[in-house]
Every structure is written in C-alpha cells, then in structure tokens.
Amino acid sequence: MVGIFENSEVLVTGGAGFIGSHIVDRLMELGAWVKVLDDMSSGSLMNVNRWGENQNFELIKGDIRNPEIVRNAVKGTSIVFHQAAKVSVPFSIENPILVADVNAMGTVILLDECRRADVEKIVVASSSSVYGETPILPKVESMTTNPISPYGVSKLTAERMAIAFTKIYNLKATALRYFNVFGPRQRGGSYAGAISIFIKNGFSNQPFPIFGDGTQTRDFTFVDDVVECNILAATSDRTNGEVYNVARGEQITINRVAAIIKNLTGSSSKFQHLPKREGDIEHSLADISKAQRDFGYEPMVDIESGLKKTIEWSLDSL
Numbered sequence: 001m002v003g004i005f006e007n008s009e010v011l012v013t014g015g016a017g018f019i020g021s022h023i024v025d026r027l028m029e030l031g032a033w034v035k036v037l038d039d040m041s042s043g044s045l046m047n048v049n050r051w052g053e054n055q056n057f058e059l060i061k062g063d064i065r066n067p068e069i070v071r072n073a074v075k076g077t078s079i080v081f082h083q084a085a086k087v088s089v090p091f092s093i094e095n096p097i098l099v100a101d102v103n104a105m106g107t108v109i110l111l112d113e114c115r116r117a118d119v120e121k122i123v124v125a126s127s128s129s130v131y132g133e134t135p136i137l138p139k140v141e142s143m144t145t146n147p148i149s150p151y152g153v154s155k156l157t158a159e160r161m162a163i164a165f166t167k168i169y170n171l172k173a174t175a176l177r178y179f180n181v182f183g184p185r186q187r188g189g190s191y192a193g194a195i196s197i198f199i200k201n202g203f204s205n206q207p208f209p210i211f212g213d214g215t216q217t218r219d220f221t222f223v224d225d226v227v228e229c230n231i232l233a234a235t236s237d238r239t240n241g242e243v244y245n246v247a248r249g250e251q252i253t254i255n256r257v258a259a260i261i262k263n264l265t266g267s268s269s270k271f272q273h274l275p276k277r278e279g280d281i282e283h284s285l286a287d288i289s290k291a292q293r294d295f296g297y298e299p300m301v302d303i304e305s306g307l308k309k310t311i312e313w314s315l316d317s318l
C-alpha cells in the first residue's frame, strides 16, 4: 500500500479539519505529496502545523465552491479525499442554504473539476445521517435512505452525485458513510459533538448536557479507523461507484459514554438532561460487513481506548 501513495500527488479537501488532518498525517507518513484545500472556516492551522515546512506539503486556502481554485488544486492530482463540509446537524437547521451550497454544490464542483483533470480516484466523506429515521438496525448500505435534517440531505446529495459521476463520466468515486467519529483534534465550540463537550466539561467539573434521557445510542468510531478505511477504499477498484458504512459496528448509549468520560477525567460533573434536539436520530448502529468484505476494513480501536487517547490529547492541548 505504501507504494501506491509514495510520490503520488494527493488532495485532501477540508484537510485542516479534524478528520482531514489525520488523513493528511497518514498520507505524509506513506510518502505522498499532499495538498490541502481548506477555507479554514472550522479547520485550524494547528492541525497541520507539523507539516508546514515539509516540501511534500502544501496548504491552499480557498473555498471548494470556487471552480477556479478547485481546478488549480486538482491539477496533477491522482487521488482526492473529500472531507470539506459544514458538519453539524443543528448548524444545518439554522443555515440550510449555506449547508446545501457547501456540502452538495461544493461536492458537485469538486467532482466536475476532478473528471476534467483526469483524477484517478475520489473518496467522498458521507454520513450515517443519510439513513435518518429508518427504524431498522443495524444500518446496511442497501437500505432506503431517509435523512431528516438539511445536513443529512446535503450529504446524501453529495454521495449520490459521486456515484452518478462514476456511472456517467467514469470518474472512480467512493462514498464513505462515517458514523459518529471522535478523537484528538475534534473541535469544541457551540456545535461540538457530545464527546468533546463531555471531556471539556469533565475537566472543569461542569455538568454534562445530555439531550433526552441519554438512552439514545451511537456507533462511535475512533478517527484512526476512519483514516485507515479511507486509505484502503482509495486503493481498491472494487469500491468504484460504491457506498460503505464506516464505523466500529458497536452500539453504546450516550449515558454510558458520559459515565466513561466522567470516570476517565476523574470529574465530579453531574449529568444534566435537556429536551431532545430537533433532527437528532434515536439509535445508530452500522453493519460494516461490506467494507470488511470488499477491502478488508477492520476497526482496531475500542471506545474506551479511543476515549483515553482523546482525553490525553485534550490534556496536552489545555
């Protein structure tokens, strides 16, 4: 696998963000020439600082909705990992037009420039939110999608466009439906995910906000597993025109996650139950057998080990 990336020009959109910057790290380790295209709206220079002086690394500050910028970024590129997006469900409820524009139209612009530039392969980040309120668990890729938030609809549009580009233009595209990713560099702020908020509040002994009764479940996936899945999917031709779940394949309640974090941070925080949030789904669990079968994806990091690593990173970056 090292051989495939060594001296290849690879573009990571959203590469200054949480997941994208971990993909960048892995690609740099594999000897790739890595370009990042990021408008820095939620990404951070700190995430990619370690590569700043490396001649194999280039950071292009720009918007994926600008065809000219994208055209220059994809020039000479063989593989693209598309992570750039507006990421939060609540943000999408407040800003549906912006989220549709960046996540859906931005992806179409990128796909179009990729096919014009003869990019060999593009792996597009999709989301478990495309399943929406379908009651059946685990989620299987062949199930009907029924997204219930503007974010979910925008990600479904992005992945369907990617698959259509494979069929119509022969651009080799793969969409990966990430299930609740967590790990170092996940951002805090008002739209942060539960784990980032619990860790931050755990350190300061503030209450853990839990929407609903906390019995809702998620399939939390450590970021290193998501990175490996991207790398494997990019290097397999079986994945062309296909969609895959990327998860650990285990269900855990929010209450249990809160309890583990409270314990690991040695916190005296209380759990504060708040009304359920609009657009949030009740339960989430992935069937990951398609990725296992097609390209040997195997999640390596269990939730407790992943939380320990995330908490260690949070302590270091305090």
Ligand SMILES: NC(=O)c1ccc[n+]([C@@H]2O[C@H](COP(=O)([O-])OP(=O)(O)OC[C@H]3O[C@@H](n4cnc5c(N)ncnc54)[C@H](O)[C@@H]3O)[C@@H](O)[C@H]2O)c1
Residues within 6 Å of the ligand: 013, 014, 015, 016, 017, 018, 019, 020, 037, 038, 039, 040, 041, 042, 043, 044, 062, 063, 064, 065, 082, 083, 084, 085, 086, 087, 102, 106, 125, 126, 127, 128, 155, 177, 178, 179, 180, 181, 182, 187
């Ligand atoms: N974190 C999760 O649990 C999760 C779950 C499902 C899917 N995803 C998907 O994974 C991808 C990465 O998410 P993340 O958690 O790392 O979020 P993130 O916000 O850390 O990363 C997104 C990056 O995209 C950049 N960006 C946003 N709009 C842009 C634009 N118009 N042009 C260029 N760059 C732009 C941001 O600056 C940021 O660096 C996204 O596509 C997201 O939808 C994430």
